[in-house]
Amino acid sequence: MSKVALHGNLKDFGIADVFQLIGQQRKTGLLEIEGDPDSVVLAFDGGSVVWASPASDWPLLPLAEALVRCGWLPQTRLEAVLVDSRRSARSLSTLLVEHGDVSVSQVEEVADLLTRETIFNVMRWNCGVFHFTAQPVDHQKSSEKLLSAEQILMEGLRWVDEWPTFCESVPREEIVFRRVLTAEMPDSSPASEDRSQPASWLRILAHVNGRSSARRIIDLSRLGTFEGTRILAELRSAAVIEPVSGLPGSVSRERLRAVAAPFAEAARYTMLSVLALALLAGVAGVALQKTALWAPPRQGYIRPAPLEVVAARFRSRRLHNAIEASHYVTGQFPGDLADPTAWKAVRRLALTPQDAGDYYYHRKNDGVILLAPER
Numbered sequence: 001m002s003k004v005a006l007h008g009n010l011k012d013f014g015i016a017d018v019f020q021l022i023g024q025q026r027k028t029g030l031l032e033i034e035g036d037p038d039s040v041v042l043a044f045d046g047g048s049v050v051w052a053s054p055a056s057d058w059p060l061l062p063l064a065e066a067l068v069r070c071g072w073l074p075q076t077r078l079e080a081v082l083v084d085s086r087r088s089a090r091s092l093s094t095l096l097v098e099h100g101d102v103s104v105s106q107v108e109e110v111a112d113l114l115t116r117e118t119i120f121n122v123m124r125w126n127c128g129v130f131h132f133t134a135q136p137v138d139h140q141k142s143s144e145k146l147l148s149a150e151q152i153l154m155e156g157l158r159w160v161d162e163w164p165t166f167c168e169s170v171p172r173e174e175i176v177f178r179r180v181l182t183a184e185m186p187d188s189s190p191a192s193e194d195r196s197q198p199a200s201w202l203r204i205l206a207h208v209n210g211r212s213s214a215r216r217i218i219d220l221s222r223l224g225t226f227e228g229t230r231i232l233a234e235l236r237s238a239a240v241i242e243p244v245s246g247l248p249g250s251v252s253r254e255r256l257r258a259v260a261a262p263f264a265e266a267a268r269y270t271m272l273s274v275l276a277l278a279l280l281a282g283v284a285g286v287a288l289q290k291t292a293l294w295a296p297p298r299q300g301y302i303r304p305a306p307l308e309v310v311a312a313r314f315r316s317r318r319l320h321n322a323i324e325a326s327h328y329v330t331g332q333f334p335g336d337l338a339d340p341t342a343w344k345a346v347r348r349l350a351l352t353p354q355d356a357g358d359y360y361y362h363r364k365n366d367g368v369i370l371l372a373p374e375r
Contacts, residue, residue, distance in 0.1 A: 005131065005132065005133050005134070006018075006021070006130075006131070006132040007129070007130060007131040007132070008129070008130060009127075009128075009129055009130075010033075010035075010125060010126060010127055010128045010129070010130060011126065011127055013130075014126075015033070015122055015123060015125060015130075016123070016153055016156070016157065018031065018130055018132070019149045019152055019153055019156075020149060020153060022044055022047055022132065022149060023047040023048070023148065023149020023150060023152075023153075024047070024149075025047065026046045026047040027044055027046075027047055027132070027134055028044055028045050028046055028047075028134060028135070028136065028137055029043075029044060029132055029133050029134040029135045029137065030042070030043055030044075030132070030133055030135065030137070031043075031044060031130060031131075031132045032055070032130065032131045032132075032133075033122060033125070033128055033129070033130045034055075034128055034129050034130075035122075035125050035127065035128035036127065036128065038054060038055075038121070039054070039055040040052060040053065040054050040055060040118050040121070040122055041053060041054075041055050042118070042119075042122075043137045043139070044137065045137050045139065045146060046143075046146075047148065047149050048143070048146035048147055048148045048149065049115065049119070049146060049147040049148075049149070049152060050137055050139045050141060050146060051111060051114075051115050051139070052114070052115040052118035052119055052122075053114055053115070053118055054118065058082070058085075058086075058092075059091055059092070060091050060092045060093050061082075061092065062114060063092070063093060063107070063110060063111055063114055064078050064081070064082075064092045064093070064096065065078070066110045066113065066114045066117075067096070067102055067106070067107070067110050069219040070110055070113075070219055070220065070222050071219070071220050072102050072106050072110070073096065073101055073102060077101055081095050081096055081099070081101070089323055093107050109222065110222070113222055113224060115147070116224055117224055117225060119147075119152055119156060120156070120159055120224065120225060120226050121225075123156040123157075123159060123160055124160060124163075159226050162226075162230070163226065166229065166230050166233035166234075167229060167233070169232070169233035169236050169237065170214050170229050170232050170233055170236075172214070173213060173214050173215035174213050174214070174215070175213065175214050175243055176210065176211065176212065176213055176214070176243065176244040177208050177210075177214065177217070177232065177235075177236070177241040177242065177243055177244065178208065178209070178210035178241065178242060178244050179205065179208055179210075179240065179241055180239055180240060180241060180242050200221075200223060200227065200231055201231060201234070201235065201240075203221045203222075203223060204217060204218075204221050204223070204228060204231045204232060204235065205235070205240070205241075206221075207220045207221060208235075208241055210244055214228075214229070214232060217232070218232075
């Protein structure tokens with residue numbers, strides 16, 4: 001059975017249209033979106049989103065990094081677990097839970113937050129390329145916990161529409177806020193109209209200390225960029241918090257202008273010299289390019305397409321999961337990939353393209369080594 005693929009450009013086919021098409025046709029597979037400079041991957045099951053995450057060379061690394069940003073995992077501990085994961089070919093989340101670094105509920109909460117953050121970022125993209133491949137998606141989530149395409153569109157469009165109305169109150173993620181009112185919030189605040197609002201206000205206020213940046217406050221609150229920024233804007237509008245000015249090392253605009261004035265004239269002459277050199281370099285570059293058009297192509301140089309690179313990463317991830325599943329079922333790692341016990345836990349899948357060889361698999365001490373196939 002051949003895989004069904006859908007690919008295109010976001011300038012011609014918006015991300016909302018892509019989600020709607022996948023949802024209406026109840027597709028199952030992976031949607032890879034390559035923007036500038038970020039790339040993300042979304043997994044769909046029957047038209048609903050199972051998970052979404054920034055693209056990564058190492059499985060579950062973005063999830064582990066999100067645990068660090070949320071304050072549930074020290075950075076030094078992540079680095080140590082990364083070494084163990086590479087050595088044992090076991091997933092980061094499994095090792096973190098087994099060692100007691102985080103709980104299963106914490107992993108699930110951050111995974112859901114990472115999915116929503118990824119979708120929020122993607123909904124604001126208007127350029128990039130996408131590629132959807134229909135294929136099985138392994139997961140343990142119930143259908144009630146999946147995000148339907150319709151739900152994503154409704155919530156995503158609301159995010160896009162409302163974001164400009166309050167983002168100016170938090171113009172930079174580096175901005176630092178401090179509390180203005182230490183007493184209880186007044187009843188006239190917008191929070192009094194919605195009983196669910198004060199709890200989220202307090203989650204933000206718990207991390208407003210006059211030192212942490214807005215990005216750090218949002219991460220520690222685990223509310224997400226949209227909701228966290230909105231609450232910071234509401235708190236600033238209600239005069240509960242205010243931006244910190246005069247931080248150590250900060251310099252006023254007037255002082256910066258005074259310091260920079262003596263260098264302005266020299267900078268102008270330097271720029272003129274640089275522009276002249278750039279013009280000469282451009283003329284030479286055009287000449288070389290015209291010459292190169294008639295030159296024969298270099299032999300033996302193949303530049304892989306970005307989607308092929310992502311596909312190779314995914315095949316390696318599927319193989320990694322199969323080895324780990326076999327280890328859990330049989331209690332030991334398989335001798336090699338030809339060993340039938342390597343596929344006892346899962347049905348055998350085509351892991352490599354037809355024009356490539358098999359993956360290299362080798363036991364070493366108490367771990368494994370996995371190398372990509374040669375073409």
